[in-house]
Amino acid sequence: MTTPRRVTSDGVSPETARALRAAMQRLFTGKPQRTNGRLTKENLWREAQVSRATMNRAQPILTEWDAHIAERGKTTAGEAHRDAEITRLRKRLAAKAQECTRLERKLKAAATAIAALHHDNQALRAELTDRSGTVVPIARRP
DSSP, X not given: OOOOOOXXXXXXXXXXXXXXXXXXXXXXXXXXXXXXXOOOHHHHHHHHTOOHHHHHHOHHHHHHHHHHHHHHOSOOHXXXXXXXXXXXXXXXXXXXXXXXXXXXXXXXXXXXXXXHHHHHHHHHHHHHHHSOSOOOOOOOOO
16 A cells, blocks of 8 residues: 655645755755756756656746746846846947057058158158259358
């Protein structure tokens, strides 16, 4: 004779309810043991090591899960920190890209000015070379 399984007000056995709540707590605190830590129901039943059907029978626990997700969102503290860091780095990258564009424009302007000066310098040197190499002294007045 088998003993009948006790079902709690959570719709599952006490052991299963404890496993689901412990898994839920681990996922919410960012300390998963068996999953990647994302806040999904698939990770919940995998973390608790129960079947999906068993998890689905635990409606009060799923209601707690849904309330927590609705209140705090699907991102864990680590994911929120990561997302904030990504946003900060994207802003820095955009600022650096603007600075790079500004400096590139200055560099092009400087290159144009240097090219013009080089051309003028060559023209002046050519003019000096074209003149005869003799120096004509200016006569002194008595």
